[in-house]
Amino acid sequence: MALIDVQDLERTFVVRRKVDGGRRRLRDEVRAVHDLTFSVEAGEMVGYIGPNGAGKSTTIKMLTGILVPTAGHLRVAGLDPSKDRVALARRIGVVFGQRTTLWWDLPLRDSFALLQKMYRIPTERYRANLERFVELLDLRDQLDTPVRQLSLGQRMRGDITAALLHDPEILYLDEPTIGLDVVSKGRLREFLRALNAERGTTLVLTTHDLQDIEALCDRVIVIDHGTAVFDGPLPALHAQGGSTRTLVVDLVDEAPAIEVPGAVVRRVEGPRQWLSFPTEASAAPIVAAVAASYDVADLSIQEPDIEEVIRDLYSRGA
Amino acid sequence: MLYVAIATRAFRRYSTYRAATLAGVFTNSVFGVIYSFAYLALWDANPTAGGYDKVDAVTYVWLGQALLMTVALWGGGTTDDLAERIRSGDVAIDLYRPVGVIQWYLAADLGRAAYHLLTRGLAPTVVGAVLFQIAMPDSPAAALGFLVSVPLAVVVSFGLRFLVASTAFWLLDATGARTLSGALAIFFSGMALPLVLFPGWLGILAESLPWSAMIQVPNDIWLGRHTGVDLLGALAFQAGWAVVLLAACWLVLARATRKVVVQGG
Amino acid sequence: MADLATLVRPWHPLARYGEIARLWIRAEISYPASFAMLVVGSMLINALDFVGIAIMFSSIDQLGGFELREIALLYGATGIGIGVADTLIGSVERIGEYVRTGRLDQMLTKPVPLLVQVCSDRFTLRRLGRITQATVVLVWALPVVDWTPSRVGMALVMVLSSSALFFGLFVLFSCIQFWTTDANEFANAFTYGGNTLTQYPLTIFPRELAIALTVVLPIAFVNWYPCLYLLGRPDPFGLPEWLQFCSPLAAAVVVTAALLVWRTGVRHYTSTGS
Numbered sequence: 001m002a003l004i005d006v007q008d009l010e011r012t013f014v015v016r017r018k019v020d021g022g023r024r025r026l027r028d029e030v031r032a033v034h035d036l037t038f039s040v041e042a043g044e045m046v047g048y049i050g051p052n053g054a055g056k057s058t059t060i061k062m063l064t065g066i067l068v069p070t071a072g073h074l075r076v077a078g079l080d081p082s083k084d085r086v087a088l089a090r091r092i093g094v095v096f097g098q099r100t101t102l103w104w105d106l107p108l109r110d111s112f113a114l115l116q117k118m119y120r121i122p123t124e125r126y127r128a129n130l131e132r133f134v135e136l137l138d139l140r141d142q143l144d145t146p147v148r149q150l151s152l153g154q155r156m157r158g159d160i161t162a163a164l165l166h167d168p169e170i171l172y173l174d175e176p177t178i179g180l181d182v183v184s185k186g187r188l189r190e191f192l193r194a195l196n197a198e199r200g201t202t203l204v205l206t207t208h209d210l211q212d213i214e215a216l217c218d219r220v221i222v223i224d225h226g227t228a229v230f231d232g233p234l235p236a237l238h239a240q241g242g243s244t245r246t247l248v249v250d251l252v253d254e255a256p257a258i259e260v261p262g263a264v265v266r267r268v269e270g271p272r273q274w275l276s277f278p279t280e281a282s283a284a285p286i287v288a289a290v291a292a293s294y295d296v297a298d299l300s301i302q303e304p305d306i307e308e309v310i311r312d313l314y315s316r317g318a
Numbered sequence: 319m320l321y322v323a324i325a326t327r328a329f330r331r332y333s334t335y336r337a338a339t340l341a342g343v344f345t346n347s348v349f350g351v352i353y354s355f356a357y358l359a360l361w362d363a364n365p366t367a368g369g370y371d372k373v374d375a376v377t378y379v380w381l382g383q384a385l386l387m388t389v390a391l392w393g394g395g396t397t398d399d400l401a402e403r404i405r406s407g408d409v410a411i412d413l414y415r416p417v418g419v420i421q422w423y424l425a426a427d428l429g430r431a432a433y434h435l436l437t438r439g440l441a442p443t444v445v446g447a448v449l450f451q452i453a454m455p456d457s458p459a460a461a462l463g464f465l466v467s468v469p470l471a472v473v474v475s476f477g478l479r480f481l482v483a484s485t486a487f488w489l490l491d492a493t494g495a496r497t498l499s500g501a502l503a504i505f506f507s508g509m510a511l512p513l514v515l516f517p518g519w520l521g522i523l524a525e526s527l528p529w530s531a532m533i534q535v536p537n538d539i540w541l542g543r544h545t546g547v548d549l550l551g552a553l554a555f556q557a558g559w560a561v562v563l564l565a566a567c568w569l570v571l572a573r574a575t576r577k578v579v580v581q582g583g
Numbered sequence: 584m585a586d587l588a589t590l591v592r593p594w595h596p597l598a599r600y601g602e603i604a605r606l607w608i609r610a611e612i613s614y615p616a617s618f619a620m621l622v623v624g625s626m627l628i629n630a631l632d633f634v635g636i637a638i639m640f641s642s643i644d645q646l647g648g649f650e651l652r653e654i655a656l657l658y659g660a661t662g663i664g665i666g667v668a669d670t671l672i673g674s675v676e677r678i679g680e681y682v683r684t685g686r687l688d689q690m691l692t693k694p695v696p697l698l699v700q701v702c703s704d705r706f707t708l709r710r711l712g713r714i715t716q717a718t719v720v721l722v723w724a725l726p727v728v729d730w731t732p733s734r735v736g737m738a739l740v741m742v743l744s745s746s747a748l749f750f751g752l753f754v755l756f757s758c759i760q761f762w763t764t765d766a767n768e769f770a771n772a773f774t775y776g777g778n779t780l781t782q783y784p785l786t787i788f789p790r791e792l793a794i795a796l797t798v799v800l801p802i803a804f805v806n807w808y809p810c811l812y813l814l815g816r817p818d819p820f821g822l823p824e825w826l827q828f829c830s831p832l833a834a835a836v837v838v839t840a841a842l843l844v845w846r847t848g849v850r851h852y853t854s855t856g857s
Binding site for chain 2 (some may be wrong): 612617620621624627628631632634635638641642643644645646647733759763764765766767768769771772773774779780783786788789792845
């Protein structure tokens with residue numbers, strides 16, 4: 001059986017709103033999630049993406065047992081999350097990117113000690129895990145610092161350590177790289193990849209950063225308006241969405257629009273030109289063609305932004 | 319006018335917490351009922367205690383409940399925002415504003431007090447008036463005096479709370495000082511027990527401390543225990559403490575500013 | 584499932600509670616100076632509270648037919664009760680804040696019963712100040728009782744029931760915050776209000792209120808009925824004498840009601856997400 005099994009999951013909320021200047025109240029049912037079906041096998045790394053308000057966090061809340069589904073079938077590690085919440089809690093780790101699970105006034109070390117007690121982690125395993133994560137995530141010097149004095153990146157690494165001390169089978173990460181600098185993002189992704197490779201930890205990741213997905217996930221589930229609109233590997237998403245990458249070329253001198261096969265100029269601004277090309281195409285021949293015919297001062301590639309991919313996908317489907 | 323705008327904004331901000339206000343009105347009313355019965359029993363045993371009669375005593379209880387939040391006796395109000403901004407360092411922004419920090423927070427606190435007087439002051443008083451016999455001010459002078467006395471009580475309370483919040487400049491955390499000062503305020507304002515019942519030197523001491531300007535003095539004005547020159551004297555007592563405390567705030571703030579500017583927080 | 588396990592092995596969550604609380608205490612006393620200041624400060628605050636009642640007696644000899652030492656007995660019993668409850672589960676008052684900040688979601692993903700987590704969160708020994716002060720007042724009041732073995736037993740039962748009753752009141756009335764998160768003050772009317780009310784003999788209240796405090800919201804069992812027994816007084820309202828032995832029963836009823844309401848509150852939260 002799949003580790004995460006979701007069938008026809010539905011969650012509606014009742015919203016009360018006032019009309020006629022507050023004289024009458026109407027009950028509206030809003031379907032935050034509906035007809036959602038997918039499954040995740042052990043060891044997968046899945047990106048769960050979608051625009052704000054699409055139903056991502058509602059889904060994560062149901063998967064972790066915080067929220068009871070309105071209808072549908074839901075099993076995580078063979079358990080019904082809302083019924084067996086406490087039992088499930090031992091087997092999953094959750095990181096909400098914007099909110100820390102650590103205790104604001106306590107040193108990092110004490111927060112971890114509290115979690116050891118809560119999860120009843122045997123001392124030996126706790127020590128070994130702590131040692132390893134502190135090493136990999138470079139937190140040794142911060143162990144005695146109160147959490148409120150940590151930088152955003154340090155806190156995120158602390159939160160990830162906190163979520164992993166009890167060796168969860170599944171790790172849910174909600175926007176883990178938000179607000180982090182490029183170096184920290186890179187290190188974090190490297191760590192998560194290693195974690196998956198070494199321990200087979202299943203990763204479910206919601207993010208706005210497409211590079212997170214590219215670096216980590218073999219598979220992407222796109223949710224929009226409460227239901228999955230795409231489920232498959234990332235390249236297929238690009239193909240289906242028809243999204244493009246952008247090659248930004250800084251020429252030595254101003255020039256008319258560049259003409260090379262496989263790319264189209266979208267914008268020209270002085271010596272700088274923006275060329276778009278299909279996401280699944282390799283940038284190398286285009287770069288080579290540009291460099292062969294023009295004097296290039298600098299080149300860079302912009303990845304398509306996830307919102308844009310989904311917008312494309314959705315406007316096509318509609 | 320800028321200060322009116324600040325006060326209005328504070329008034330509006332507090333008026334968004336409607337459930338909290340309702341819960342507070344309920345709690346004030348429950349405490350009002352408990353203390354009313356306790357005082358009725360006390361004045362049963364000694365009908366002239368402290369020079370009050372039973373109606374005075376019960377009126378005193380409900381006025382106290384009405385003023386409790388208005389003067390933010392326990393602490394709270396805009397000075398809590400200040401303490402938090404000192405802790406987070408955001409206070410530096412306040413210090414560089416063209417408007418004085420004290421004036422800014424005082425204006426906001428008066429807006430808050432107005433809101434609390436109209437909701438958590440008025441509503442429990444109505445409850446009290448329905449359940450018990452409550453005395454109305456027996457002269458226009460007493461009514462007018464009370465209306466002047468309440469804002470003065472808020473300013474005195476603000477001065478004390480501002481000083482307490484300022485300890486955060488040096489201690490980082492003002493909660494300890496806040497709790498201690500809240501307890502002193504409850505005791506010496508006459509909230510826990512009218513100061514007129516305090517015996518001998520303790521009574522004299524309590525009535526001359528600034529806290530008495532927050533509950534005892536406005537209540538006694540309402541009850542008509544200060545008339546004529548004595549009424550002006552009571553208001554002058556409040557105003558005097560207000561001036562002394564605001565001056566102290568100004569001195570403390572000047573030192574704190576130097577500390578923030580020189581040491582960068 | 585988890586609920587069943589909790590009922591069958593009640594020491595399990597209690598053990599978690601103890602371990603979590605111990606870590607908080609360790610963190611707290613790692614700053615001994617500020618800890619000592621806070622405990623002394625809290626004792627001082629509570630001392631002023633009783634001084635207020637003592638001052639009343641400079642104008643009177645008795646209040647509602649009770650002399651100062653008898654009132655001190657009532658005061659000590661209710662003070663210890665609310666002190667113990669506040670120390671053990673005071674954080675439950677912050678449940679609305681936990682909902683607003685998303686902390687509750689974090690707690691729901693941990694394998695410890697929610698109530699245990701909420702109550703042990705930020706456990707502090709600072710609140711010992713109140714228990715200490717109330718104990719001092721109670722000890723001062725002890726000579727007013729004509730002690731017999733059965734009265735000693737009753738005194739112990741009273742302190743335990745009083746703590747359990749306040750435990751129930753804290754949980755019961757904090758639960759409203761699952762529905763309206765900023766109504767935390769509502770609970771104060773019953774917890775601190777109940778404490779203030781029981782500092783006085785019930786004789787100062789109308790008979791109807793005394794009966795309501797017996798059968799509707801059994802706050803009178805915190806100290807009133809056990810103290811009548813300790814003082815060997817007949818019931819001033821002419822209510823049955825056996826009520827004086829019912830404090831443990833009242834505590835059990837209130838605690839059970841509180842746990843049921845708590846469960847309803849948590850269900851409401853997990854079924855609406857707000």
